[in-house]
Amino acid sequence: MAITIRRILEQVQNGTIRIPAFQRGFVWDSERVAYLMDSIYKGYPFGSLILWRTKEKLSYEKRLGPFELQDVEPEYPIDYVLDGQQRLTSIFGVFQTDLSPTEDSSWTRIYFDMGAHSDLQESQFVCLPENEVKPDRHFPVGTFFDVTAYRQATSSLSPEQANLIDQVQSVFKEATVPTQEVATEDRAKVAIVFERVNRMGVELDTFQLLSAWTWSEDFDLQERIRSLADEVSPHGFGDISEDTNLILRCCAAVVAQDASPAALMDLKGSEVRGRFDEIENGVRGAIDFLRSNLEVKTLANLPYSALLVPLSVFFSTSGSAGRKLTDEQRSALKRWFWKSCFSRRFSAGVLRNLKRDIGEMRKLQKWGKSAIDTFAAVVDADYFMEQSFTIGTVHTKTFILLLANRRPLSFVSGSPIDLGPVLQAYNREEFHHLMPRSFLKGQGKSTGEINKLTNFAIISADDNKTLGGVAPSVYKSRMPGASLDTILESAACPHSLFDDDYAIFMAARSRVLAEYGTGLMTAS
Template sequence: MKLPEPHTKTFSTLVGEIENGQIKIPQFQREFVWTMQKSAALIDSIIKGYPIGTFIFWRTNERLRSVKNIGKLDLPEPKPGEFVDYVLDGQQRLTSLFASLQGVILTREDGREDNFSQIFIDLEAQDSEQIVITDIASKDEKSLMSILNLLKGDFMLLASYPDKYHEKLKNYKNRIESYQYSIIQVKDAPIEIATEIFTRINVSGQALSLFEIMAAKTFDYEKNFDLTEKFQELIENLKPLNYETISDATVLQVVSIILSKECKRQVILKLDKNSFIDIWDKAIDSIERSVEYFRNFYRIPVSHLLPYNALIIPFSYFFFHHKDKPTDDKQRYLEDFFWRCSLSGRYSSSVESKLAQDIKRIDEILAGDLPTYDWSIDTSPEFIKDNGWFSTSRSYVKAILCIYVYHQPKSFNDNSIVNVSNYWLKQANSKNYHHFFPKAHLKKQDYFDWYINHILNITIVDDFLNKREIKAQAPSKYMAKFQAINHDLETTMKTHLIENLDTFGIWNDDYEQFLSERAKVVSREISKRIIKQEIDKKGQSNLVDDFEEELTTIE
């Protein structure tokens, strides 16, 4: 990278370079938000000879996705191989200048139009007053001239104004046209440096996201590749599957893992542009097949229940290399991997490093071998009772919720399947979550909150039951009502892993018995999904440490 070079340019030079497509607004710049009044104040400063700050351009022959040019006007693309000056600092000022001095009609994001030809010179204003204005309601028409007419009007128009204004008109026009705009040009810098410069000088202090940088870096005009548009296409495809909450960062990590078996930020930033574009469609296909597998085989109906978004990454890697659904040992080993990560707090910290380790385990599964693990899983009922405090931020809790929905829980009153939605599952007080022993009922018995809000006390029901029918009644009371109208209530409750109404302490409202009996059932369900290894017999200290780390992250 060469040292930045200072330049000055006149307005006509800047306008020429904008109109021929040499100056562009990169995608990672924010939208143009200046009002016409603020733009008028900028022109006022120029007329008075005040400094308006320095523009910083990044000169490169790379082609980035740019915002619809300056002011969203349809301006030409530069010829292949030609340099482009991308605006790193000064987008609001430059767009204001161009719009104001060219009389542009700008369409805002909300559809509102601003006509920048309606910015005027007040020929009666003194130098100490605002000379360039937008509010002309109380002004004499003959004492006003638009900026556009000042710069582009012919001699006859200027001569039509009273003689007393001619000297001012001449001076103001000359000041605008001869004003030297200060520019610093950054040359021969990679996009990572350019975006870092942008981040540091951005007055809002808001750092660019990795996705914004990669969207700029991977844009290819000839290949019609726009990462932002491609990601939105993926999200639209996932909406009918209720997996639209997958993040853009996760998608980048999938591509990186496939290309390099790593997904740290610095690795993603160094990915080859052409390799990224070439692999995109296959990577997206692997994500979609992972989602289908989560939905169909593990019966996880919505992405909010997925214990970690990060699980999409190793599974996408698997399906990238394995074109069919896994069967026999591979299916079993992959299931073991899923639940070990979900139940252990695996991706609560150091996610990128752990993913790099786990891709090696996926390679073993692809080869038909059972991986070894350096963390254990305790499937015992006692462990579930001791570590089941309810928080939807905990992967352990989400994993058990996934086991609950696997059994397709039915409505207590009519045995219909409960609808589970991403919208309802955003918060711990979701409409889908019901405390089988209601909180108000248990608080009267002086139970601690963490013991009341326990995953073993949670059932997944619909809003009608949760809010209107059950409320704060003791289980023996509200379940008696359901027993009277649902003659197959025993079968219904088995879909909630409540296997026996008589032995689960329901009729005598025994919370301790209920937790103990349900813990046994959940323990059995977890055990079905885990392939026991030697490490699982040696103790659970590392698992407890992971839980503590996860709880710290939540707090």
């Protein structure tokens, strides 16, 4: 299917093509708009529009770029743009002549450069400010679909130029924009389509779509989320307000016991509003548990943000006192957490695993027992030997939390490390090599070999300077001898560190780390 540019202009004006509120704003710059015009002119592929055809008008809609569309009663059905909004806005903005923009629209002033050589690569279309326009060279393409404006713009052209511009105009008047249509009243299907075309590697981006049509005007979800974020911000979780997807997952999980897009769309707005206190209590309780029991000091510390969803279900309560944990429940939650991290539980099958865990959390909440922690998970020495230390990866985040849960001590003073600043800052400055890089480089070790998880510990930048880049057997003398055993134990580090044999040390420490990780997953 395809639609002409003139038809696009007509349908946007009469309200048949609309922009749903869940779409992001217009972000293209003038250069991209000019290149789109050039692609249309030269017949290059430039993508299609995906339209959702429905008989139901959404309560919330977005304007088209800088244009406030007229509030007209549309003809039905309506076509909502699921994909291609940037292209549609560019085409409409350049060629429409009826609406006045409400904000900067300089990107719409596109001109055909009559003096430019026809080139397969270089664009013959440019966006120019008025003071740079040369009427004998730059023709305003925005007049192509306005008879009066076109006649006036061509009146001063030479016959050769007028003939050229007529040919260019003819291309655009005959050009069509490819379209794909999703005709359905099933919003679950729409959610899946939107998720797949907008995913770009971000899991469940479709929750942004759902937030726009699930709640009504008397409930400001964004304001409630901001309020919750302000409340937990002093505890390092203020950035939760930036993860709308995560909050909406928690909503669906608490209310519907299912974090899928379809489950959220089936919710009644009144039910969500009525239970939002319960949702907030669940999130607060989950954050408190993570901080108090697992040394998670900020959302960025979580190997998977999805871990917050089942925990929010367990801690959800309509009361104000919060949910009290039994020792058995606490242990089960901790085993579930570590098993989820080491098994990479939420790297694939996210919705399936969430649904299972949500159900088990409800059982644990109600009966005190469940199968929440019974799935298989194994951690061995290879986990630490094969993975590199890279801030932001699941393996590294899990490793850092593992180290933090041993309550590490300073390598120089022997005093406990204040983990709050270390984990909230969450950068490389507080994590350093046990066998220094310069020492290993001197032995011919590659960067890849040096940067394995096994060779890292929580060591402050100041401590690292004190220890220096020398062999461990040398910097051992700079550590407090009376506390040496305790320091090494707190870092899950064997004494073989001081033998200066990298292979032996790596094998020994990897075994210690694996044993500790296994213990976390099986602790009673």
